[in-house]
Amino acid sequence: MAVTPSIYLDYQATTPLDPAVLDAMLPYLQGRFGNPHSVTHRFGWETEAAVDLAREQVAAVIGADPVDMIFTSGATESNNLAIKGTLAASLPHKNHLITVATEHKCVLESAAAAGRSGADITYLPVGSDGLLDMNQLAEAMTGRTALVSVMAVNNEIGVIQPLAEIGELCREKGVPFHTDAAQAFGKIPLSADDINAALMSISGHKIYGPKGIGALYVRNLKASRIVPQMDGGGQEAGIRSGTLSPALCAGLGAASVIAAERRERELAETGRNAAHFLSRLREGLPDLVINGSERARYPGNLNLTFPGADGDRLLADLRDIAMSSGAACASAMEGPSYVLQALGLDEAAASSSLRIGFGRFTTLEELEFAAGRIIEAVRKNNPATGS
Numbered sequence: 338m339a340v341t342p343s344i345y346l347d348y349q350a351t352t353p354l355d356p357a358v359l360d361a362m363l364p365y366l367q368g369r370f371g372n373p374h375s376v377t378h379r380f381g382w383e384t385e386a387a388v389d390l391a392r393e394q395v396a397a398v399i400g401a402d403p404v405d406m407i408f409t410s411g412a413t414e415s416n417n418l419a420i421k422g423t424l425a426a427s428l429p430h431k432n433h434l435i436t437v438a439t440e441h442k443c444v445l446e447s448a449a450a451a452g453r454s455g456a457d458i459t460y461l462p463v464g465s466d467g468l469l470d471m472n473q474l475a476e477a478m479t480g481r482t483a484l485v486s487v488m489a490v491n492n493e494i495g496v497i498q499p500l501a502e503i504g505e506l507c508r509e510k511g512v513p514f515h516t517d518a519a520q521a522f523g524k525i526p527l528s529a530d531d532i533n534a535a536l537m538s539i540s541g542h543k544i545y546g547p548k549g550i551g552a553l554y555v556r557n558l559k560a561s562r563i564v565p566q567m568d569g570g571g572q573e574a575g576i577r578s579g580t581l582s583p584a585l586c587a588g589l590g591a592a593s594v595i596a597a598e599r600r601e602r603e604l605a606e607t608g609r610n611a612a613h614f615l616s617r618l619r620e621g622l623p624d625l626v627i628n629g630s631e632r633a634r635y636p637g638n639l640n641l642t643f644p645g646a647d648g649d650r651l652l653a654d655l656r657d658i659a660m661s662s663g664a665a666c667a668s669a670m671e672g673p674s675y676v677l678q679a680l681g682l683d684e685a686a687a688s689s690s691l692r693i694g695f696g697r698f699t700t701l702e703e704l705e706f707a708a709g710r711i712i713e714a715v716r717k718n719n720p721a722t723g724s
């Protein structure tokens with residue numbers, strides 16, 4: 338019999354829609370239907386105004402100029418556009434892309450597609466802490482490097498790459514820096530200028546906004562030669578054609594405002610909750626292992642290995658708690674996480690791991706309950722563990 342999960346601890350897969358975000362969206366689903374690209378009448382003007390406001394709200398979170406922000410369908414599309422669009426604009430003279438082995442699938446697959454179009458791809462390894470090595474990045478850069486793409490916060494292990502250092506190195510070498518900030522935007526302090534980002538990908542549904550909307554920051558968009566990946570009416574500065582959804586834009590805008598207002602407080606609270614949850618778990622399971630740097634991390638993500646336990650069996654035993662054994666897009670597939678394996682975990686350890694994510698709507702009581710259930714399930718799964 339199916340058990341309905343009562344506790345949601347999968348905030349890296351997606352986040353619940355904030356009710357205030359829904360309020361901001363509703364007028365554009367209930368009457369204000371105009372095409373925001375219609376310039377000859379009021380119906381278009383009122384939804385265009387909503388889109389303009391949302392653009393300002395999203396840009397403000399990272400200190401960007403709103404004219405440098407375009408809307409997309411999500412971080413997947415933003416990453417595709419940033420990577421394929423930049424490589425297409427740079428080929429054949431500059432034909433080299435540098436990225437990292439632990440990136441999100443949509444970055445790795447965009448890189449692979451660029452490779453099929455003639456680009457050389459360098460996949461940098463990471464250390465056991467999940468962080469790239471700045472010396473290796475510097476060594477990989479050549480006169481033909483068109484783009485460096487390194488994610489901000491990892492969606493499986495929560496580690497924060499050294500963004501400011503990467504941006505500084507890219508500035509010295511004159512190479513544009515793209516960061517997939519889907520898990521970082523609105524959650525950790527992030528300024529496009531401070532990290533010298535040329536491109537930054539953003540997703541609505543990771544920040545309590547709606548699914549199906551994201552954004553791409555393109556520094557100096559007007560001068561950008563990025564090649565569109567979708568042809569059409571030339572919306573979004575000619576780079577991303579298609580009619581925008583004013584409701585989704587308004588939702589992303591409202592989610593951005595709320596995220597920026599609450600960031601400091603929520604980050605501190607999430608850190609306290611994570612520490613409490615971990616110490617509760619460790620009381621019962623002293624040999625659990627935290628995957629990824631404990632220093633450079635977003636605290637709303639914990640990727641834990643329970644030595645000797647089987648992650649999928651744990652998930653099956655813990656159906657009342659929504660968690661995952663990897664990324665949402667990958668967990669349906671066979672095999673343990675490539676991200677954990679890139680950290681040096683063997684297959685057994687990677688298969689004994691769970692990703693636990695929490696945030697705005699998670700209560701301490703839920704974490705208490707989950708810790709107790711996880712301890713129970715791990716002990717049942719592997720009686721040697723933690724006893």
Ligand SMILES: *Cc1c(COP(=O)(O)O)cnc(C)c1O
Pocket residue numbers: 349350410411412413414441443488490491492517518519520539540541542543549550551
């Ligand atoms: C969720 C996520 C994506 C994909 O975002 P969508 O908006 O769902 O397309 C890309 N990168 C990272 C790091 C993510 O967490």
